[in-house]
Amino acid sequence: MMTRASQLLSAILILMMPCLSVAQGSVTPDKEEAISRIFSALPVEASLNEVSKDLNQQFSQNPFGLPTDKNDQMMQIFRKAFNTDSLSESAHHSLEKQYKPAFADSVLEWLDTPTADSVMSQEHEFYTIQGMRKRIISKYEYEQNPPPEDRQEIVRSLINAQNAVNSEVRSQTIIFRALVSAFSVLSDQRSFNESQIDDIVGNFNSRIQGQIEQELSNQLLLMYHDVDTTMLKDYRTFYNSPTGQWLSDARSEAVHTAFQEAADRFLSDVREL
Amino acid sequence: MIKRLLILLTASLFLYSCSTTKQASQDSNQQETAEQQTQVPDSVDFATMLEPPQGWHQLDEERTRFRGISSDWAYQNLLNKKSPKKEVVVAVIDGGVDIQHEDLKNVIWVNKDEIPNNQKDDDQNGYVDDVHGWNFIGGPDGQNVNHDTFELTRIYRDLHQKFADTDTSSLSQKEQQKYAYYQQIKSDYGKEIRELQQQYNNIESLENSMKEANQILMEHFGTSSYSYEDVKNLQPDNQELMFAQNVMGYVMENDIDSTLIADQKKQIYEFAKYGYNPDFNPRTIVGDNYEDKTERHYGNNDVEGPDPSHGTHVAGIIAAQRNNGIGMNGIATNTKIMVVRTVPNGDERDKDVANAIRYAVDNGADVINMSFGKGYSPYKEEVDRAVQYADEHGVLMIHAAGNEAQNTDQKPSYPTDTYGSVLSDSSATLWLSVGASNWKPNEQFIANFSNYGDQTVDLFAPGVDIYSTMPDNQYKFQEGTSMAAPVVSGSAALIMAYYPQFTAQQIRELLINNVIRYPNQEVIVPNEGNPTESERKLFPQLSVSDGEINVYKALQAAEKMQ
Numbered sequence: 001m002m003t004r005a006s007q008l009l010s011a012i013l014i015l016m017m018p019c020l021s022v023a024q025g026s027v028t029p030d031k032e033e034a035i036s037r038i039f040s041a042l043p044v045e046a047s048l049n050e051v052s053k054d055l056n057q058q059f060s061q062n063p064f065g066l067p068t069d070k071n072d073q074m075m076q077i078f079r080k081a082f083n084t085d086s087l088s089e090s091a092h093h094s095l096e097k098q099y100k101p102a103f104a105d106s107v108l109e110w111l112d113t114p115t116a117d118s119v120m121s122q123e124h125e126f127y128t129i130q131g132m133r134k135r136i137i138s139k140y141e142y143e144q145n146p147p148p149e150d151r152q153e154i155v156r157s158l159i160n161a162q163n164a165v166n167s168e169v170r171s172q173t174i175i176f177r178a179l180v181s182a183f184s185v186l187s188d189q190r191s192f193n194e195s196q197i198d199d200i201v202g203n204f205n206s207r208i209q210g211q212i213e214q215e216l217s218n219q220l221l222l223m224y225h226d227v228d229t230t231m232l233k234d235y236r237t238f239y240n241s242p243t244g245q246w247l248s249d250a251r252s253e254a255v256h257t258a259f260q261e262a263a264d265r266f267l268s269d270v271r272e273l
Numbered sequence: 274m275i276k277r278l279l280i281l282l283t284a285s286l287f288l289y290s291c292s293t294t295k296q297a298s299q300d301s302n303q304q305e306t307a308e309q310q311t312q313v314p315d316s317v318d319f320a321t322m323l324e325p326p327q328g329w330h331q332l333d334e335e336r337t338r339f340r341g342i343s344s345d346w347a348y349q350n351l352l353n354k355k356s357p358k359k360e361v362v363v364a365v366i367d368g369g370v371d372i373q374h375e376d377l378k379n380v381i382w383v384n385k386d387e388i389p390n391n392q393k394d395d396d397q398n399g400y401v402d403d404v405h406g407w408n409f410i411g412g413p414d415g416q417n418v419n420h421d422t423f424e425l426t427r428i429y430r431d432l433h434q435k436f437a438d439t440d441t442s443s444l445s446q447k448e449q450q451k452y453a454y455y456q457q458i459k460s461d462y463g464k465e466i467r468e469l470q471q472q473y474n475n476i477e478s479l480e481n482s483m484k485e486a487n488q489i490l491m492e493h494f495g496t497s498s499y500s501y502e503d504v505k506n507l508q509p510d511n512q513e514l515m516f517a518q519n520v521m522g523y524v525m526e527n528d529i530d531s532t533l534i535a536d537q538k539k540q541i542y543e544f545a546k547y548g549y550n551p552d553f554n555p556r557t558i559v560g561d562n563y564e565d566k567t568e569r570h571y572g573n574n575d576v577e578g579p580d581p582s583h584g585t586h587v588a589g590i591i592a593a594q595r596n597n598g599i600g601m602n603g604i605a606t607n608t609k610i611m612v613v614r615t616v617p618n619g620d621e622r623d624k625d626v627a628n629a630i631r632y633a634v635d636n637g638a639d640v641i642n643m644s645f646g647k648g649y650s651p652y653k654e655e656v657d658r659a660v661q662y663a664d665e666h667g668v669l670m671i672h673a674a675g676n677e678a679q680n681t682d683q684k685p686s687y688p689t690d691t692y693g694s695v696l697s698d699s700s701a702t703l704w705l706s707v708g709a710s711n712w713k714p715n716e717q718f719i720a721n722f723s724n725y726g727d728q729t730v731d732l733f734a735p736g737v738d739i740y741s742t743m744p745d746n747q748y749k750f751q752e753g754t755s756m757a758a759p760v761v762s763g764s765a766a767l768i769m770a771y772y773p774q775f776t777a778q779q780i781r782e783l784l785i786n787n788v789i790r791y792p793n794q795e796v797i798v799p800n801e802g803n804p805t806e807s808e809r810k811l812f813p814q815l816s817v818s819d820g821e822i823n824v825y826k827a828l829q830a831a832e833k834m835q
Contacts, residue, residue, distance in 0.1 A: 053467065057467065130551075132470050133469070133550065136541060137542060140473075140539070140545075141542075143538075
């Protein structure tokens with residue numbers, strides 16, 4: 001049984017260092033704190049940041065062939081709409097809206113396990129500069145020597161457990177539609193009505209559907225390159241549980257909300273140009 | 274995953290509006306062809322030529338339309354009744370040279386004061402058994418550094434160890450400045466990693482598109498051996514075929530094949546694994562006291578090293594044995610190559626560069642070829658001292674301007690001829706920085722990768738599709754300012770061999786004052802970004818001398834001067 005002093009210490013640690021693991025049986029954090037801890041534990045912010053930076057980098061190459069000044073303006077608007085703080089804030093709010101105390105408590109408990117600790121640290125590292133560097137190495141090495149089939153199978157079943165394919169398709173569709181619409185507004189040579197945009201997005205969707213699973217699989221194989229197979233199986237087991245399902249759905253919804261709100265901001269500003 | 278969105282968006286829009294694009298594309302091709310035909314009236318069709326003849330860099334423009342340095346013509350018409358009067362020594366500071374190559378073995382410098390393999394420093398120059406040169410990136414046990422980190426990575430690692438967890442509020446003003454520098458370096462390092470990742474993704478996309486396009490075209494033509502003309506003459510009647518035509522047209526025009534893609538991927542992989550890896554440190558192999566930047570004597574005598582491909586190509590351009598009926602001809606005759614291995618796969622270290630220059634000077638080099646460079650030089654004063662040493666000893670230094678498509682007036686590629694304030698505010702006088710030119714005598718005359726600079730790049734020399742020696746008796750086309758610098762080194766050596774009375778300063782002036790200027794040649798200014806948005810300038814605006822090296826003119830001037 002915990003002493004009063006240790007309970008107090010746990011509470012202080014939770015308050016001061018929300019990312020730090022807490023011992024099982026510590027005081028139940030309130031909603032705001034629970035969401036903050038879950039949000040910090042998942043690499044949502046880092047993954048949103050990466051999307052933002054990737055798109056920004058590609059815009060800088062002026063893929064639509066817009067006049068330089070227009071492309072510069074579009075980049076400026078994009079950076080404003082898709083900045084990490086705004087994306088992160090939207091995702092955080094969305095997660096709060098989906099808060100369910102029982103599931104949240106259960107997730108917090110799970111976050112203290114060695115499996116969660118190990119896998120989450122790999123997920124976080126994946127989005128760091130060193131993680132990006134290591135991705136290239138692992139990707140090349142996997143091309144030369146593909147990972148064992150059982151490893152690939154675990155990753156595929158994890159993708160299924162997280163319903164990750166549908167989530168990714170939806171994310172990409174939100175952003176893609178915004179980009180097509182923006183191009184239509186900004187281009188002097190081409191403009192599309194809503195029906196044409198629907199066609200283009202529809203084509204895009206049919207084009208990516210078949211690829212997403214493979215791409216997700218490749219991505220997760222890189223992300224979990226240094227996680228041992230037993231832990232990866234434990235991780236999959238968690239996502240097959242009701243708590244895991246709630247976390248997976250809540251996270252997806254948070255990301256979609258962040259992208260949709262950013263896309264709306266982006267298009268609104270583009271139309272005002 | 275999101276990263277392919279814009280690529281797909283562009284592709285989707287392209288496919289959606291394919292008929293317009295097709296028309297525009299045809300019009301633009303016709304216009305380009307018409308312009309090029311106007312510019313090139315003679316028989317050489319540069320517009321459709323995919324690869325120049327071997328040795329184009331030694332041709333004479335008036336006779337062949339190729340803007341070479343006219344060395345072939347000089348041998349035929351200026352030097353045919355003369356004999357070289359001096360054996361010239363060119364030090365190749367590089368990654369090593371295959372000294373057994375059939376076209377090089379007779380032109381490798383031999384240190385006559387050293388008895389081979391007796392484990393003694395016979396000439397007492399501080400280097401044991403340095404018969405053909407020295408290796409500053411090898412260890413006493415014979416091991417060699419192959420890969421090394423980039424200088425940016427080394428700086429980042431050192432600063433990161435110091436500042437990553439620093440409480441900035443407690444830093445002194447001086448420390449604050451260092452911290453600000455750390456932030457800048459951290460940002461630069463991150464940018465490089467992101468670009469590396471982007472490059473890998475782009476190559477993957479191209480590889481996938483190539484496979485897809487090839488499959489479509491094989492089905493269309495009913496054979497796998499379709500030609501470039503087949504692809505260009507195709508009249509696509511559907512989007513799929515148009516996609517295939519565009520992709521394979523681009524691939525064939527740029528000589529892209531699966532080997533090139535595999536090589537590019539491997540290079541990026543090695544950059545990620547070694548060059549940008551802050552935890553990678555192969556210096557222990559060398560066994561020197563790395564912190565002591567004044568230490569001179571370390572390394573071993575293995576001048577080939579594990580990967581002598583770059584240095585072998587460079588050496589061949591300068592002095593591959595002429596007229597022996599095999600391979601190719603170097604530019605210079607009566608010239609020996611002193612090999613100073615200093616450059617790993619990664620960035621060379623300032624300490625080794627300084628020692629390599631001093632070694633070359635002390636052991637009799639007349640010219641030092643430096644086909645390497647980097648964006649950061651933390652111990653620049655050590656290199657500056659060595660450069661000054663070479664300058665004072667009358668050794669001509671030829672440096673590749675770099676391949677970053679940048680203006681070096683604004684962003685230097687080290688080493689430079691300008692001394693840091695530790696030494697003085699002056700510059701080396703026996704230095705030539707060389708940009709790369711192309712064999713296409715049109716707006717693409719400057720190589721699209723070459724650095725340039727009206728104040729810092731002295732002249733241009735051929736550096737695209739240069740055919741030269743490769744390890745194991747092979748030959749290959751290579752490109753880079755790394756290839757342009759030895760064109761100048763070979764030219765300098767050629768003049769020195771026939772006119773030994775001239776000082777290095779005079780040789781430098783002969784080269785600089787006898788360039789061909791092409792005053793009306795508009796060129797695309799090299800740019801890392803979108804080529805369609807590149808600035809255009811007159812060729813003379815991009816270098817100090819305003820021109821392209823021509824050894825025939827320089828030799829004519831030398832003849833008059835004597």
